[in-house]
Amino acid sequence: MPLHLAPQIDPTLRSALDETVLMTQLADALGSPLGVILPQQLADNVAAFRSVFSGHRLSGQIYYAHKANRSSALVRELAATDAGIDVASLAELQHALGAGFVPQRIMATGPKNEEFLWLCARTGVTVSADSVGELATLAALVTDWSLPPVRVMARLSGFTSTGVQLGSRRSRFGVSAAAVSEVLDTIAKHAAALDLVGVAFHLDTIGLPEKAVALEGCLGALDECRRRGLRPWSVDIGGGFGVNYLADGTQWEQYTSALTEAVLGRRAPLTWNGHGYGLRAEGGHVRGALNLYPAHRPVSGPAYLDRLLRTTSPEQRRPLGTLLLDNMYDLHVEPGRALLDQCGLVLASVLEVRDEANGDTIVRLDCNARDVSLEEHGVLMDPVVVHRTTPAAPGPAGVYLFGNLCLEADLITRRQVFLPSRPRPGDLLAFVNTAGYLMDFSATHALRQPIGRKVALYRDDGAWRWCLDEQYWPVHHRAEAP
Amino acid sequence: MRFESMTDAIGNTPLVRIDSAVHGLRNIDLYAKMELLNPFGSLKDRAAWNMARPLLAQAVERGDTVVELSSGNTAKALAVIAGMHGLTFKSVTNRMKVAEIKDLLLLLGAQIDELPGQAECLDPTDTDDPLTRMYHRLAGSGGGYLHTDQYFNELNVDAHLNGTGPEIVKDLDGRAPDYFIACVGTAGSSTGVASALRQHNPDVRVVGLVAHKSDFIPGIRTIDEVHEVGLFDPDVYDTVETITADDAIDGLLTLVRRCGTLAGPTGGGAYQGAVRHLRAIDAQLTERRTAVFIVCDRVESYMSYLRERRPELFGRPPRRNSVRTVTDADVRQAVTVDVAEAERWIAERRGLVVDLRSPFAYQALHIDGSINIVDELFAELLHGGLPFGRRQPVLLVCPVGEKSARYAALLTRMGHPDVRSLDGGIIAWRDAGAELVRD
Numbered sequence: 001m002p003l004h005l006a007p008q009i010d011p012t013l014r015s016a017l018d019e020t021v022l023m024t025q026l027a028d029a030l031g032s033p034l035g036v037i038l039p040q041q042l043a044d045n046v047a048a049f050r051s052v053f054s055g056h057r058l059s060g061q062i063y064y065a066h067k068a069n070r071s072s073a074l075v076r077e078l079a080a081t082d083a084g085i086d087v088a089s090l091a092e093l094q095h096a097l098g099a100g101f102v103p104q105r106i107m108a109t110g111p112k113n114e115e116f117l118w119l120c121a122r123t124g125v126t127v128s129a130d131s132v133g134e135l136a137t138l139a140a141l142v143t144d145w146s147l148p149p150v151r152v153m154a155r156l157s158g159f160t161s162t163g164v165q166l167g168s169r170r171s172r173f174g175v176s177a178a179a180v181s182e183v184l185d186t187i188a189k190h191a192a193a194l195d196l197v198g199v200a201f202h203l204d205t206i207g208l209p210e211k212a213v214a215l216e217g218c219l220g221a222l223d224e225c226r227r228r229g230l231r232p233w234s235v236d237i238g239g240g241f242g243v244n245y246l247a248d249g250t251q252w253e254q255y256t257s258a259l260t261e262a263v264l265g266r267r268a269p270l271t272w273n274g275h276g277y278g279l280r281a282e283g284g285h286v287r288g289a290l291n292l293y294p295a296h297r298p299v300s301g302p303a304y305l306d307r308l309l310r311t312t313s314p315e316q317r318r319p320l321g322t323l324l325l326d327n328m329y330d331l332h333v334e335p336g337r338a339l340l341d342q343c344g345l346v347l348a349s350v351l352e353v354r355d356e357a358n359g360d361t362i363v364r365l366d367c368n369a370r371d372v373s374l375e376e377h378g379v380l381m382d383p384v385v386v387h388r389t390t391p392a393a394p395g396p397a398g399v400y401l402f403g404n405l406c407l408e409a410d411l412i413t414r415r416q417v418f419l420p421s422r423p424r425p426g427d428l429l430a431f432v433n434t435a436g437y438l439m440d441f442s443a444t445h446a447l448r449q450p451i452g453r454k455v456a457l458y459r460d461d462g463a464w465r466w467c468l469d470e471q472y473w474p475v476h477h478r479a480e481a482p
Numbered sequence: 483m484r485f486e487s488m489t490d491a492i493g494n495t496p497l498v499r500i501d502s503a504v505h506g507l508r509n510i511d512l513y514a515k516m517e518l519l520n521p522f523g524s525l526k527d528r529a530a531w532n533m534a535r536p537l538l539a540q541a542v543e544r545g546d547t548v549v550e551l552s553s554g555n556t557a558k559a560l561a562v563i564a565g566m567h568g569l570t571f572k573s574v575t576n577r578m579k580v581a582e583i584k585d586l587l588l589l590l591g592a593q594i595d596e597l598p599g600q601a602e603c604l605d606p607t608d609t610d611d612p613l614t615r616m617y618h619r620l621a622g623s624g625g626g627y628l629h630t631d632q633y634f635n636e637l638n639v640d641a642h643l644n645g646t647g648p649e650i651v652k653d654l655d656g657r658a659p660d661y662f663i664a665c666v667g668t669a670g671s672s673t674g675v676a677s678a679l680r681q682h683n684p685d686v687r688v689v690g691l692v693a694h695k696s697d698f699i700p701g702i703r704t705i706d707e708v709h710e711v712g713l714f715d716p717d718v719y720d721t722v723e724t725i726t727a728d729d730a731i732d733g734l735l736t737l738v739r740r741c742g743t744l745a746g747p748t749g750g751g752a753y754q755g756a757v758r759h760l761r762a763i764d765a766q767l768t769e770r771r772t773a774v775f776i777v778c779d780r781v782e783s784y785m786s787y788l789r790e791r792r793p794e795l796f797g798r799p800p801r802r803n804s805v806r807t808v809t810d811a812d813v814r815q816a817v818t819v820d821v822a823e824a825e826r827w828i829a830e831r832r833g834l835v836v837d838l839r840s841p842f843a844y845q846a847l848h849i850d851g852s853i854n855i856v857d858e859l860f861a862e863l864l865h866g867g868l869p870f871g872r873r874q875p876v877l878l879v880c881p882v883g884e885k886s887a888r889y890a891a892l893l894t895r896m897g898h899p900d901v902r903s904l905d906g907g908i909i910a911w912r913d914a915g916a917e918l919v920r921d
Contacts, residue, residue, distance in 0.1 A: 057882045164584060164594040169601065207599020226846050226920060240602035253695045260706045286709040318840050325881040326843035328909050
């Protein structure tokens with residue numbers, strides 16, 4: 001039985017995908033791979049997060065984590081909403097400013113060099129500082145250049161729990177929550193340069209208990225601020241809200257069960273060279289851990305945020321959302337993947353379809369594993385076949401997808417993918433819902449292969465229209481009246 | 483019965499017939515092995531004691547910590563045994579899912595280490611399972627640990643091969659049952675009992691029960707998870723069947739309500755799985771057969787689990803003066819005052835200001851002169867009646883003026899003539915620049 005992992009496709013993305021003539025024309029004209037961005041979907045996603053805020057009566061900002069996609073169309077469309085943007089490099093900051101974000105709507109995060117800090121300070125964006133050293137560097141820049149005080153957030157990490165010792169992966173970012181007094185000493189020392197507006201954390205986990213401990217730890221740190229007479233009013237809980245990639249949870253369960261059996265040798269391998277996605281067999285038992293994104297995530301995105309805010313805090317035993325509200329704190333979030341849910345797809349041309357002697361079928365694509373980085377991010381999700389003509393052989397085809405790099409490891413998927421029908425050279429594969437991290441995060445010019453172009457596809461006057469990503473602005477030029 | 487130690491009371495549990503009027507099988511005698519009657523409350527007492535006993539003398543000498551990867555009954559039994567020998571017990575767990583067991587372990591003096599949740603961004607180098615992580619931790623800590631290793635320790639199986647299994651045979655007058663049904667957790671009990679029974683009768687049919695993949699049943703593993711268990715050998719079972727959390731709870735209810743057996747969900751699952759499996763066979767039978775299933779542990783530790791899945795089982799009559807009964811129309815009738823008016827009202831010391839926010843938030847910053855009764859506590863007080871006199875004017879304060887308006891409406895309905903709510907709450911108060919103090 002074919003093991004499908006059918007993607008979740010919402011109506012807007014489905015309607016774009018149904019424009020098969022347009023899709024093939026675009027790929028023919030602009031080459032393969034081609035990123036297709038649906039900027040207007042982003043506004044809907046912002047609204048969904050916003051409604052969770054209002055449901056909890058919370059104020060605060062939704063900062064889109066720009067690193068999830070390099071697209072200009074997305075950033076410009078976002079500038080037209082009430083959301084903010086989280087920039088993690090000098091170029092991302094320049095991009096955001098150029099797209100129309102005023103500095104009050106920009107948060108600078110991540111590792112920063114002096115130029116990045118200078119532009120933050122000069123324009124007045126909020127700096128989420130990773131270390132005491134970064135605060136000192138920033139303060140020196142503000143003083144040396146006689147700039148107005150900069151709004152800063154202090155990123156904390158290494159929160160400790162009481163009673164049950166809740167383990168958390170060590171993070172390379174942030175100041176230990178136990179050392180918050182060092183941060184406050186630094187702020188006090190540079191009071192004319194730094195204006196502390198809140199504290200922040202981001203934990204790379206889908207676990208709610210760890211986030212509850214961290215959020216409560218932030219409340220403790222803010223209380224220490226108030227004790228010292230500072231008045232920061234916000235908590236930034238970062239991102240990691242996740243996306244539900246798959247339409248059917250049963251398929252995900254069947255697939256992962258089958259993978260376990262395949263690793264144990266109880267059924268034919270499902271993967272290239274018996275790759276186990278983190279699982280391995282030792283003495284008839286499975287060892288290791290399934291190293292995949294939980295592609296079927298019924299509680300993800302805004303619903304995950306809602307669940308987190310309803311989670312009871314471990315010490316104060318009140319829902320986290322209620323505690324934030326009680327304390328009059330603004331809540332900031334930095335979703336990347338979750339805000340780009342259903343916001344785009346990657347088209348790739350089929351170059352060759354061949355059957356190997358051992359029965360495997362190979363589909364070679366004109367793109368590589370860095371253009372559609374499903375494997376790198378552990379997302380298992382089937383592509384959709386865009387046929388140019390009626391498929392010759394209807395019925396599912398189990399295939400391996402090879403990339404265009406001269407490299408053994410360049411497989412778009414290391415598992416056998418069951419396509420609904422067998423493609424032919426010239427057909428397209430559409431990798432849907434790939435706008436968040438899976439489109440151009442890792443794209444490179446290795447082997448001088450081109451990085452795929454991007455187009456923005458948008459609804460205007462009741463029809464789909466398109467332009468190059470860099471040409472897109474939220475102001476649409478109406479078609480002339482006939 | 484006189485014992486020198488509670489550990490002597492482990493084992494020799496009764497085998498009790500389940501009334502055929504309850505299970506409805508006509509040709510099968512169904513017996514329950516009452517492992518819930520072990521002194522620390524479960525089947526795991528046997529394995530815990532069998533695994534720890536040979537190592538205890540040395541561990542006591544060195545002052546080792548007893549360690550196990552468990553979030554349930556094995557941890558509980560080991561925590562008790564460690565405590566009896568003056569040792570510390572540490573439970574390393576993926577996620578403690580049942581709140582009562584977590585609390586009980588803390589009460590027993592155990593340390594609980596929870597491992598981190600799955601990463602949201604994939605880190606391809608992170609391929610360790612919890613067991614491997616725990617081994618690294620033990621290796622890195624330079625000894626001082628007694629690790630019972632329940633998923634791989636043959637002494638786990640041995641406890642049932644030489645205890646539980648032969649006891650069943652003895653109680654059935656030297657005959658093995660025709661069917662043995664067990665839930666698969668560490669696979670220790672099912673493997674041990676099955677081997678013991680087959681020594682008497684190689685034709686015993688053994689049914690293993692695993693949890694439905696998307697379900698969580700405490701103490702039972704899913705079909706994928708059993709493959710991670712060192713003691714799991716698929717050849718032990720003639721068939722492996724799936725049960726859902728709903729099945730387990732249905733079975734639990736039958737056992738607790740009709741069979742005088744205060745079983746937890748694993749026992750409930752075993753009963754339900756047994757009856758389901760046997761019902762088809764029963765219809766074809768012309769002669770009598772015997773079947774045995776295991777009641778692993780007790781119901782008391784699973785109240786939160788049951789409350790979450792079957793809230794209707796805990797239905798209570800509505801309490802009077804509940805804020806939930808306040809309608810939107812009631813709220814619209816409630817008196818509200820804006821920040822400026824509230825400031826005047828407070829300056830003139832006209833009445834009592836009640837801040838309904840959490841104590842932590844109140845202590846950080848509040849309106850000068852207000853008192854703090856957190857909303858949950860205020861709701862509790864109101865069930866009993868008005869906590870202040872009718873002639874005492876009151877101003878209620880909450881974060882955004884929503885809860886305070888509901889409580890103002892409720893107080894009005896309860897007959898208080900002089901209550902008002904701060905419109906926009908303390909956030910509006912702050913935004914208007916009104917004074918907040920910290921004392």
